[in-house]
Amino acid sequence: xxxxxxxxxxxxxxxxxxxxxxxxxxxxxxxxxxxxxxxxxxxxxxxxxxxxxxxxxxxxxxxxxxxxxxxxxxxxxxxxxxxxxxxxxxxxxxxxxxxxxxxxxxxxxxxxxxxxxxxxxxxxxxxxxxxxxxxxxxxxxxxxxxxxxxxxxxxxxxxxxxxxxx
Numbered sequence: 001x002x003x004x005x006x007x008x009x010x011x012x013x014x015x016x017x018x019x020x021x022x023x024x025x026x027x028x029x030x031x032x033x034x035x036x037x038x039x040x041x042x043x044x045x046x047x048x049x050x051x052x053x054x055x056x057x058x059x060x061x062x063x064x065x066x067x068x069x070x071x072x073x074x075x076x077x078x079x080x081x082x083x084x085x086x087x088x089x090x091x092x093x094x095x096x097x098x099x100x101x102x103x104x105x106x107x108x109x110x111x112x113x114x115x116x117x118x119x120x121x122x123x124x125x126x127x128x129x130x131x132x133x134x135x136x137x138x139x140x141x142x143x144x145x146x147x148x149x150x151x152x153x154x155x156x157x158x159x160x161x162x163x164x165x166x
Contacts, residue, residue: 031084032123032156033072033074033096034054035074035103039074041054050153054074058070061160064157081112086115089118094163095120098125103124104139113140119145121145122141124148125151125155126150128149148162
């Protein structure tokens with residue numbers, strides 16, 4: 001009898017370990033990709049972009065969305081953003097992309113978004129439609145699942161909530 005109890009306890013631990021592995025493996029894998037000047041959040045034009053750094057905000061997102069394997073990447077260089085899209089665009093579940101000023105100017109970035117299989121959600125901290133006219137055009141939007149703008153840093157949170165619920 002003690003041997004049987006030991007075996008049951010051992011099997012129970014194995015099943016618990018398998019359940020944990022399944023939960024880890026089944027987590028949605030999402031990356032937030034930020035473009036030029038977004039490394040200056042918290043310092044740059046706080047009246048438009050707020051006074052919280054992206055690193056601090058990102059940590060709060062990770063705490064609030066524990067069921068999502070959440071990563072972030074930022075570059076001021078167009079080619080590096082394209083390389084990152086190519087790298088993750090066939091293996092991640094979703095990309096939240098704030099391309100900054102490249103949204104309005106980069107055909108190459110739009111082509112990169114069009115060429116990948118992973119769903120992309122376009123995000124902007126400010127309401128691009130209430131700003132300068134050249135910001136009203138997004139070359140990316142037609143290749144994205146949707147666009148969220150104007151809710152400050154919470155634009156990222158809205159994108160994650162959509163992903164979590166769908």
